Amino acid sequence: MSEIVLRNVCKEYEKGNFAVKDFSLDIHDQEFIIFVGPSGCGKSTTLRMIAGLEDISDGELWIDDQLCNYFDPKDRGLSMVFQNYALYPNMTVYGNLAFALKVRKASKSEIDEKVHKVARILEIEHLLDRKPAALSGGQKQRVAIGSAIIRRPKAFLMDEPLSNLDAKLRAQMRIELAKLHKELETTIIYVTHDQTEAMTLGTRIVVMKDGVVQQVETPIELYNHPVNLFVAGFIGSPSMNFFQAHVTEENGRMVVFIGNPKDGKKIYLEGRRSELARLRAMDQDVTLGIRPEDIHEYADAAELGIEKATVGMNVTVTAREMLGAEVFLYFDEQKKTHAVRLHPKNQTMTGEKIDLYFDPKKIHLFDQNTEESIFYREETV
Template sequence: MAEIALRNVCKQFDSTHYGVKDFTLDIHDKEFVIFVGPSGCGKSTTLRLIAGLEDITDGELWIDGELCNYLESKERDMSMVFQNYALYPNMTVYGNIAYSLKIRKVPKKTIDQKVREVARILEIESLLDRKPAALSGGQKQRVAIGAAIIRQPKAFLMDEPLSNLDAKLRAQMRVELQKLHKQLDTTIIYVTHDQAEAMTLGTKIVVMKDGLIQQVDTPQNIYDHPVNKFVAGFVGAPTMNFIECEVEKEFDKTVLLFATTGPVKKVYPTGRNEEILRKEYLGKRVTLGIRPEDIYEYEEAKASGFAKNSAGIRETVVTREMLGAEVFLYFDEQHRTHAVRLEPSNQTKVGETVDLYFDPNRIHIFDTETEENILNLYRKGY
């Protein structure tokens, strides 16, 4: 059982440099929480603060209702798995997995039972007599995980445990980890800089940037309702397209206008986006965000009833990527390359033009100054 609560936690390395700032988060028992963000955003630091490997500069860390800022690492009962496996090279796989129980003077028979059980779960029974040097990367990783899960700690803290593995093995281990989480029925806090890994593994994702939490949410909400342009651009591949627009009134309609040269390109927003743009942004600039899969050709847009919400968006294809089940076309707008995902039946070639239609229910509008999603105005009680 582990309920972990961080309250305004800060880690200050020197007078000006923070690793983590004002970190507030509740981690519930048995949750699989992911810390994700670019290099240097403070993921490992936060994990190390929870583990007790770093001192907290300011704020509070509560574990199961107990204030733990000054509790020694070994008394926090957390088990860590690092990127570099940290196996003892002179010990066999068996010895490595058994180690933490051995130093706790657990009876030999119990240790043997547990090692075999862990080896069975991780499917490394046939490797127990080998030394780490004779294992592949993925096998070493399993042993490291085995060494961590042989105890039943309050929580597992994992810092990029799969980053040394190749893409295929990583995908396999992700599935294993999800199974393991169900079997162990324990809290896991998992650090990665890989957005795809975060989206597939976690039940709760914490997106960080520059030591600050940007958004805490389910993978689906992070993807569908990013609170700002950073989060929007961080998850999803190819990344969300961003286009600067003017907000204007056209008779009784609100319209987003963009185009660097040539005829005007327009998108007519709907719903709450339209309402906020009309009330707060007329005559101003905003940033429109749209994911590649939310852009369509005419026939589909017409069938879905939003062909009239886009006008004049004729783009020249600069790159075409055929992936079998889908085709990505790339076009330049405002000196940046944008992507659209279409049905593989689309035959547009490089150099040809294609007319595009944005799904108005799937567009995101960001304040150009603050980069916040304008819908946050609603969330804040607008």
């Protein structure tokens, strides 16, 4: 059992300069919490404050109903795994795994049993006699995780643990971590730059910017209902496409014009979305966001029945990326490049024209002053 609660936690390395500001979060037992955000947004600082490696300037940290702000790192019952896995080079894998238990003066038989158990879970039993120098990156990483697991911490804190591995090993270790999380039934707080890790591992993702939490949600909610322009652009790869747009009423229907209304590129809104647009953005300039997979070619738009609610944009393809299971087409509009994801059967080549249809149920609108989503909350509750 381990619940970690942060209440308005702040970090000021220098007076008046917040690296982390009013970070509040209830982390439940057995959650896999992911911190993401641009470089310097305060992810590591937050993790280090939880671990006790950094003082908390203001606010409260509770671990299992105990106020822990002033606890020594070793008394918090947490284990941290860093990007640069710190192994003892002169000890074997066995020695590295056993180290924390030896310090605690565990018996030889207890140590032996636990080392083998952890090595079995991580599939490194055949490496127990080797020194770290004779291990691959992924194997070293597993030993580092093993030496964290063996202490049976209340929770694991991991700061980009896979970032030194090549793409293939990373993908393997990602699956290992997901399994491990299930097997150990423990809480994990995990910092990453990797979209796939965030989306696949996290029970919830915390998106940070400039030391401030922007949104905390399950991966799918975050993807489908970003609270603001920043989160919308940060989550997803290729990124959401953004256009200057204008909301108005036309013959009693709410409509969003892309660019200049004279160009006639428009999308009709219906139901709750129409009401929210009327309420919050009537006759206003907005930013329209749409993900690459929510733009369709004519046949698919007709099949979805959306071709009547959206006026197809005729664009010239500036680049084409065929990935086997999908094809990405790129086009320029409003002096920016945008991406569309289509079925690989689409044969439109670079330099050719294509009509594209935006799914009205999937577009996002953002207020141009606050950058907040116009459809958020009322739509999700």
